Amino acid sequence: MKKITFLVIVFTQFISGQNDITLDYYLPQNVSYNANIPTPKEIIGHEVGEWHVTHDKLVTYMKKLAEASPRISIENRGTTYEGRPILLLTVTSEKNQANIEQIRQDHIRLTENNSNALNTDNMPIVVYQGFSIHGNEPSGSNAALAAAYYLAAAEGNEIDNLLNNTIILFDPSFNPDGLQRFAYWANSNRSHVLNPDPNDREYDEVWPGGRTNHYWFDLNRDWLPIQLPESQARIESFHHWMPNILTDHHEMGTNSTFFFQPGEPSRVNPLTPKMNQQLTKEIAKYHAKALDKIGSLYYSEEDYDDFYYGKGSTFPDINGSIGILFEQGSSRGHLQESENGILTFPFTIRNQFTTVLSTLEAAKNLRVDILNYQRDFYTNARSEASKTKNKAYIFGDEKDATKAYQLAKIMKSHLIDLYEPTGDITINGKDYKKENSYIVPKNQKNHRLIEAMFDIRTKFEDSLFYDISAWTFPYAFNLDFTETTTTGNKIDHLSIKKGSINKESSYAYLFEWHEYYTPKALNMILSKGIRAKVGKTPFFVEGKDYDYGTIMIPVQNQKLNKTALYNFLKKTADVSHIDITAVSTGLTTGIDLGSNDFEALKNQKVALIVGNGITSYDAGEIWHLFDQQYNMQISKLDTDNLNRTDLDRYTAIILPNMRGNALSSSIINNLKEWVRNGGTLIGFRNTVNWLKNNDLLKINLKEKEMTARNISFEQKESFSGAQVTGGAIFEARIDRSHPINFGYKNKTLPMFRNTNIYIEPNEQSYNNPIQYTPKPLLSGYISEENLELLKGSVPFQVQRLGRGRVIGFTDNTNFRAFWYGTNKLLMNAVFFSKIM
Incomplete structure (x- = not known):
């Protein structure tokens, strides 16, 4: 009984402490503060940590600080998908603010070249501090309230010295939409009497959670691909300033303590200079000292790594900067039990705040060393680049200008110089058209970043990866590429290919299926009620070859008259960046335009299953693909409501990666009946197992039991982790005549894989239109055992069920919005399933 009474007293103390929290809990003691600078509570109506700050309140406070303090300037760099501002504060001394552009x-x-004339003893250091890129890891953005107040209001020699020698780029919320979503959840479930019970609803947010942005993307994987508006804003700021240190404040599991980098020493990308890690260790000493002072537990050089340059704490490392990851054990709400005692939200905020200041102290004290490191990084990079002489990469696709443009756009955003070939050229049997190709000289400032983007690596020091092990961009875009000594003309401004239609026709219009935005064009045509057909075999007419999958629009018997049809197709070509050709005859070499080998196409009504049990990342990538890239309607059907949904409205239903038994037996029966009646069910990743287990897809899987031999208990985690295929690139042979491969010009296709699902090939060879080659590994890590299983396996199968089709992909063809090269596989499954 005494023990229970003691626990009640402890809980009451924690609860009371949470409700009575003041700003003094976070701020350094014995420091005076400018009374003219408003505290967070005076603006947002509650103390830091009393409630979860919503993004709108965070924005309001940052704007008020900028109005009140001459140390702070503020800019809005754009908006999120939900229209929220993407703010950046520049914090420094008033004197520096007056001369900020010259300092930059x-x-x-x-x-740059000739930087030795600069005296780093007299230069400020630049520190980019960013918070809560995962919206449900909120202690960072809430700490930003206290940190911004401290930087604006603190007085004395210490803060003056810091601000005179430091430019702070202060990003209070990396993920405005996600932060807002999570704050709503935590606040709406907060009790007056705070309850640390981890079973309480407060600590179990609804699907998809607040981690991601509007389209459910993990923004901390987008620093290199920069496909999302939040990423585009911060990367522009990064290159505008080239900060010396970039901090990234995260959270981890509730039972963890606090982590700061460096991470696992054996998992650092080999392209990162060793001095980067040495300086990271020096900075880490300041974090340890600061956390020791407030009694917080922490660890370093474990768990996390610096391999994938698409993460916020690793992207700086290939750009002459130092990335620092912080991970705080999360309260996930306001107060929660943990192995380390009751974990309060204010405590998590205080740790983040403490390391904001320790980072700035380290930057101030190591300023000259870190500035010199940045200079040396680019001096050495130029030296490496000069040894490449006139070598360059060339990439392109003779049939698809858009994919090449999209990769060029990424590189241009990273301030990489691009050149256009002076004419069409052929290298190693691949044709590079002048208007569809780009040359990337190796001998330029961002040489190391270029090598990181084109990196092909199959040997690794460590077999464990926190994220993907390969991201080779030309493979991701399915582009032809090679090294070359070809020169060209420098491109100052990129422009996407303009669409065209050559003339008005009285007979028919044709366009090949190769260009990236052809699904957008076809959807516009079918949605307008215009009849269109797809050619199943190649043909030649009026001086031009047409490949598998060519779309034909007859002029006669359409709902639009001849001129109106032409005008509509002209608009379609323009917005879809495709070429449409008018022809005057149906007589061809090959299949004639009236042939039965032209199949009529139907307007597609597509649904996407989302909700509990579905991986939100995968679902969001598909939603984004339809909504943003192809401008196609897609209905999101929640798993909780599927039993009440009229499936007959839809021609295709997409089931992303699924965990457990997300769908009830009645839903399964409804889906089976819907497929039998003519629907197309498309499943990805683990859903392939679900399709098999529920008799929707008859396949055999290749499996091998992994038995540990001479593995100690200590090595157990490493042994199992080595069997994870977290993300690598593999070569598949494709049958171009199969509708799933319409629009692909090569006989092989780079495929991204992050599962260990291996389908045995069908006994009928024509049922294996995509099959991994005998030597499939192109780039990345896979264990020897799994590589053997992969060889000859198939990542795609399609089978009839009644009048419908069931399609399974073992892997994600839409990975993180930048895997442009395989996006069309899903669109082919949607539009052409009936002829598979």
Whole structure:
């Protein structure tokens, strides 16, 4: 009984402490503060940590600080998908603010030629501090309230010295939409009497959670691909300033303590200089000292790594900067039990706040060393680049200008110089058309970043990866590429290919299926009620070859008259960046335009199953693909409501990666009946197992039991982790005549894989239109055992069920929005399933 009474007293103390929290809990003691600077509570109506700050309140406070303090300037760099501002504060001394552009230009000069004339003893260091890129890891953005107040209001020699020698780029919320979503959840489930019970609803947010942005993307994987508006804003800021240190404040499991980098020493990308990690260790000493002072437990050089350059704490490392990851054990709400005692939200905020200041102290004290490191990084990079002489990469696709443009756009955003070939050229049997190709000279400032983007690596020091092990961009875009000594003309401004239609026709219009945006064009045509057909075999007419999958629009018997049809197709070509050709005859070499080998196409009504049990990342990628890339309607059907949904409205239903038994037996029966009546069910990743187990897809899987031999208990985690295929790139042979491969010009296709699902090939060879080659590994890590299983397996199968089709993909063809090269596989499954 005494023990229970003691626990009640402890809980009451924690609860009381949470409700009575003041700003003094976070701020350094013995520091005076400017009374003219408003505290967070005076603006947002509650103390830091009392409630979860919503993004709108965070924005309001940051704007008020900028109005009140001459140390702070503020800019809105754009908006999220939900229309929220993407703010950046620049914090420094009033004197520096008056000369900020000259300081920036001098700082950039440190990365250029002839930087030795600059005296780093007299230069400020630039620190980019960013918070809560995962919206349900909120202690970072809530700490930003206290940190911004401290930087604006603190007085004395210490803060003056810091601000005179430091430019702070302060990003209070990396993920505005996600932060808002999670704050709503935590606040709407907060009790007056705070309850630390981890079973309480407060600590179990509804699907998809607040981690991601509007389209359910993990923004911390988008620093290199920069496909999302939040990423585009911060990468522009990064290159505008070239900060010396970038911090990324996260959270981890409730039972964890606090982590700061460096991470696992054996998992650092080999392209990262060793001095980067040495300086990271020096900075880490300041975090340890600061956390020791407040009694917080922590660890370093474990768990996390610096391999994938698409993460916020690793992207800086290939750009002459130092990335620092912080991970705080999460309260996930306001107060929660943990193995380390009752974990309060204010405590998590205080740790983040403490390391904001320790980072700035380290930057101030190591300022000259870190500035010199940045200069040396680019000096050494230029030296490496000069040894490449006139070598370059060339990439392109003779049939698809858009994919090449999209990769060029990414590289241009990273300030990489691009050149256009002076004419069409052929290298190693691949044709590079002038208007569809780009040359990337190796001998330029961002040489190391270029090598990181084109990196092909199959040997690794460690077999464990926190994220993917390969991201080779030309493979991701399914582009032809090679090294070359070809030169060209520098491109100052990128422009996407314009669409065209050559003339008005009285007979028919044709366009090949190769260009990236052809699904957008076809959807516009079918949605307008215009009849269109797809050619199943190649043909030649009026001086031009047409490949598998060519779309034909007859002029006669359409709902639009001849001129109106032409005008509509002209608009369609323009917005879809495709070429449409008018023809005057149906007589061809090959199949004639009236042949039965032209199949009529129907307007597609597509649904996407989302909700509990579905991986939100995968679902969001598909939603984004339809909504943003192809401008196609897609209905999101929640798993909780599927029993009440009229499936007959839809021609195709997509089932992303699924965990457990997300769908009830009645839903399964409804889906089976819907397929039998003519629907197309498309499943990805683990859903392939579900399709098999529920007799929707008859396949055999290749499996091998992994038995540990001479593995100690200590090595157990490493042994099992080595069997994870977290993300690598493999070569598949494709049958171009199969409708799933319409629009692909090569006989092989780079495929991204992050599962260990291996389908045995069908006994009928024509049922294996995509099959991994005998030597499939192109780039990345896979264990020897899994590589053997992969060889000859098939990542795709399609089978009839009644009048419908069931399609299974073992892997994600839409990975993180930048895997443009395999996006069309899903669109082919949607539009052409009936002829498979």
